[in-house]
Each structure stands twice: as structure tokens, then as C-alpha cells.
Amino acid sequence: MATIRDVARKANVSTGTVSMYLNGRDGISESKRKQIEKAIRKLGYQARKRGRPRAVQQTQSRNIAFMLFGTNLDSLGDIHALKRQFIVGIRDALMMRQVHLSLFLDGRPIQEDDLFQDMVEHGQFDGVIITGADPEESDLEWLRAMQVPVILLNRPTADRDISFVTIDNESASAKVADHFYGQGHRRMAIVDHAGTYAWIRGRREGFLNRVRELDAELVAKERLDPDGPASTCHEVCDNIIKSGATAVFVVNDGMAVKCIDTWHEQGLEIPRDLSVVGFDDLGYRSQNDLRLSSVTYDKQAIGEYAVQMLMEKIDRPNIVMSMGMHLQGEIVDYDTTSQPPKTAR
Numbered sequence: 001m002a003t004i005r006d007v008a009r010k011a012n013v014s015t016g017t018v019s020m021y022l023n024g025r026d027g028i029s030e031s032k033r034k035q036i037e038k039a040i041r042k043l044g045y046q047a048r049k050r051g052r053p054r055a056v057q058q059t060q061s062r063n064i065a066f067m068l069f070g071t072n073l074d075s076l077g078d079i080h081a082l083k084r085q086f087i088v089g090i091r092d093a094l095m096m097r098q099v100h101l102s103l104f105l106d107g108r109p110i111q112e113d114d115l116f117q118d119m120v121e122h123g124q125f126d127g128v129i130i131t132g133a134d135p136e137e138s139d140l141e142w143l144r145a146m147q148v149p150v151i152l153l154n155r156p157t158a159d160r161d162i163s164f165v166t167i168d169n170e171s172a173s174a175k176v177a178d179h180f181y182g183q184g185h186r187r188m189a190i191v192d193h194a195g196t197y198a199w200i201r202g203r204r205e206g207f208l209n210r211v212r213e214l215d216a217e218l219v220a221k222e223r224l225d226p227d228g229p230a231s232t233c234h235e236v237c238d239n240i241i242k243s244g245a246t247a248v249f250v251v252n253d254g255m256a257v258k259c260i261d262t263w264h265e266q267g268l269e270i271p272r273d274l275s276v277v278g279f280d281d282l283g284y285r286s287q288n289d290l291r292l293s294s295v296t297y298d299k300q301a302i303g304e305y306a307v308q309m310l311m312e313k314i315d316r317p318n319i320v321m322s323m324g325m326h327l328q329g330e331i332v333d334y335d336t337t338s339q340p341p342k343t344a345r
Contacts, residue, residue, distance in 0.1 A: 002043035004142075005117055010039035015117065016138025019145030062097075064310065065125045066090055067104040067116060068132040081282045082299065083131065086153055089303025090129060097311065099126075120146050127310045129153050149313035151306045155198065163313065165305045165325040169202030172295045172329030173249065174210035176277050179331045180247040181214050184339050185275065189220035189245035191236060191259060193252065194228070203251045203279060219243040226255050230262075237262040246274060246340035253278040253294055260286040260336065275337035279329075291334040297327055 004022075008015045013032055020028055021036045028036075039045070068083055087103070094101050102125070104116050119125060120143070128143060131153040140162055143150050152164035180188055188211055193200045211218050220243035222236040237259055240248055250256035256278030260270050268274055270290060278284070281296035309323055 002045040003118070003121060004045075005114065006043055007036065007039045007045050010043060011035040014136075014138040014142075016136070016140075016142035016145075019142040020138075022145065061100055062126045062314070063100045063102055063124060064090075064094060064307070065102045065104060065116065065119070065128045067113075067128060067130050082280055085299035086131060086303040086306075089300035090153075090307055091303075092300070093304045093307035097307075099311075120148060127151070127314050129306050129310060131155060149310055149317070151310045151313075153306045154302060163309050163323045165302055165309060166199075166327070167297045167302070167329050168326035169199050169329075170206030170209075171326075172297070173203045173206030173251075173279070175329070175331055176249045176279075176295065177207050177210035177214060177216070179277065179333070179337070180249075180275065181216055183247070183275065183337060185247035186216050186340075187219045187243075187245050187247070188216055189218065189222070189240050189243055189248045191240070191248060191250040191255060192221065192223045193255065194223045194225040200251060207249050219245045220248075224255055224259075226252075226258070233258055233262050234266075237266060240274075241266065241268065247337070248274060248276050250276060250278050253280045253282045253284045253292055256292055256294070256336075257284045257286055260290065260292070264288055271336050271338040273341060275340070277331065277337060281332055286336075290336055293331070293333045293336045295329045296332045297329040302327060 004015050004018050008018045011018065011032070013035060017028060017032060018036055021033060066087065091101055102119075104113060120128075125148060127149040129151045135152070135155070140150065150162055152162060152166075154166045155164060177188065190204065190207055192204050208218065208221075220240050222239055224233060224236050240259075241263070248259070250259055256276055260276055263270060263274060264287065270276055270286070276293065278292050278294040281294040284292045284294075286292070305325055305327075309325070312323075
């Protein structure tokens with residue numbers, strides 16, 4: 001029997017677009033509608049009723065899917081340390097409720113994961129928690145069409161139909177600027193992530209806006225691809241040195257430690273010559289055994305809150321509206337910040 005995925009492949013469109021067509025939603029071009037209709041006729045596709053009946057759900061054990069997608073797990077080492085703590089929070093919260101957890105951790109986008117799509121189409125999940133790269137709108141639209149409750153974990157969204165729980169990236173990054181300022185730093189810099197994810201934008205804007213509000217100067221704004229060649233990191237770090245910055249905010253811990261090791265190779269002593277703060281507090285240390293100062297937050301609590309919100313949506317689908325929760329972050333000052341060098345004051 002043909003599936004939505006078969007129709008999408010035949011019509012050369014996404015599964016989300018097919019779901020939008022089947023549910024009578026707007027936003028599909030006339031040419032795509034014709035492609036989908038032609039594919040349906042050729043394949044003999046017949047829509048199935050999705051999901052298990054509510055009475056069955058109440059008597060059978062529930063199954064929640066946790067999906068980490070759109071991320072290269074091999075090249076981004078800190079994904080394991082961060083997401084592991086989310087998973088622990090989700091696991092513990094589900095165990096208390098006697099709910100089964102299915103993990104999808106191979107990093108593929110939703111539209112490329114045939115097993116996940118097949119299980120969703122056959123109603124085998126009562127809800128889904130998603131983290132990783134920012135999901136495509138077509139993916140979220142498809143899950144809505146499947147009538148599967150969704151929570152985005154550590155990924156804020158402006159979509160009023162999707163609930164999320166995340167760290168407040170903007171306010172936490174503003175605290176980094178406050179921390180530097182309190183130590184006496186007036187020449188600050190940022191090493192931004194080369195990606196375009198919402199969390200990157202929040203961290204960047206929170207820090208930059210607060211620097212503008214303070215009696216401080218942003219002397220360098222660099223971007224770094226964590227998967228790029230070492231030469232790129234050397235160039236970024238060299239530009240920071242040339243700017244005369246005394247304090248640098250690096251938007252995640254993995255990049256921050258990479259920069260510290262590079263500055264050490266370039267002859268700087270951290271934090272005497274340059275103060276550095278990362279984000280996520282993963283316990284990382286530099287090659288010369290400095291523990292990175294960072295923004296910390298309760299990662300397990302994010303997982304626990306995600307489960308709580310998801311179960312509310314499952315238990316009361318006609319009552320519970322979409323929700324958004326922002327957890328606060330704080331600075332933990334370990335080994336990589338200090339007052340600025342006397343010559344810079």
C-alpha cells in the first residue's frame with residue numbers, strides 16, 4: 001500500500017507538503033497540487049486514519065519519541081555531552097509516568113528518516129520531543145497533520161502552534177557582558193557561530209545589545225565554523241588579539257575551548273591576557289587544564305519540563321494550548337576570566 005512518503009517522492013515534494021494538501025491547507029502552489037494529485041492517482045494512494053483511538057491510548061502503554069535530527073554527530077563532539085543530559089531528564093520523567101521512550105539519534109532530518117515517518121504514520125507515537133537543528137516548517141506541518149503533539153526542546157520558535165522549552169539565550173548572554181563589565185573590562189569581543197540557528201541569534205543579540213547599553217566597546221565580532229579547518233580558527237583568534245579586546249564571549253563551550261587552545265599556541269596566557277566565557281557549562285577544560293568559565297543552566301530540568309508539557313498536551317488535547325517556557329542561565333566563573341591587564345584599564 002502506498003504511503004505519504006511514496007506520494008512525496010513521486011511528486012518530487014516534501015512529505016509535509018503532501019500532508020498540507022491532504023488536510024486542505026493553504027500555502028501550496030498550483031503546480032505542486034497538480035503534481036501531488038497526479039502521484040496519488042498513479043499510486044492509488046488512500047489516506048489512512050492516523051493514530052490510535054483515545055480509548056486504546058488510555059489502556060496501552062504510551063510511547064514518546066525523542067528525535068535529535070539535522071546534526072552531524074561525528075563532527076560536533078559536544079552534542080553528546082549536552083543532549084545526554086536532556087535525555088536523562090526526559091528518561092527520568094517518563095519512567096515516573098511508566099511511559100516508553102524511543103530514541104532517534106542518527107542525526108538525519110525528519111524527511112529522510114523512513115523508520116520515524118513509518119512509525120508516526122502508523123500511530124505508534126503518542127507524542128514527539130525534537131531537538132538538534134531548527135526543524136523545517138514542512139516537518140512541523142507534517143506532524144501537525146498526523147495529529148501528533150510536539151515539543152521543541154532547547155529550540156525556541158515563533159510558531160504559535162508549537163510548544164517549546166528552552167534556555168533564555170538572550171538574557172543569559174547579556175549576563176556575560178555584565179560579568180565582564182563588573183570585572184573592569186571595557187573592550188569586549190564575540191566569537192559567533194557560523195550557523196543560522198535561532199539559539200545562535202539569541203546568544204549573539206543578547207550579548208551585543210547589552211554591550212551597547214553598557215559603557216563598553218565591541219572591538220571585534222568574528223564568526224567561526226566549529227567544523228572548519230584549524231587555519232580558520234587561527235585567523236579568528238588572531239583577529240581578536242589584533243582588536244585589543246580584553247574579554248571574549250564565545251557562543252558555545254566547544255568553540256571556546258578550541259579558541260583558548262589556539263590563543264595559548266599564539267602566546268597568550270588565559271585569563272591574564274584575555275578573559276573567555278563560553279555557553280552550556282559542559283565541564284570542558286583546555287589543553288593546559290583550565291576549566292572554562294561558562295553559562296550554566298539545568299539541562300535535565302529542560303528535559304523534565306518538556307515531558308510535563310507534552311503529557312499535558314496528550315492528556316488534554318482539546319484544552320491545552322501551545323506553551324513556551326524559558327529557563328534562566330547563570331555565569332559560573334572557573335578558570336578563564338579575571339580583571340583586565342593593567343595596561344588595558
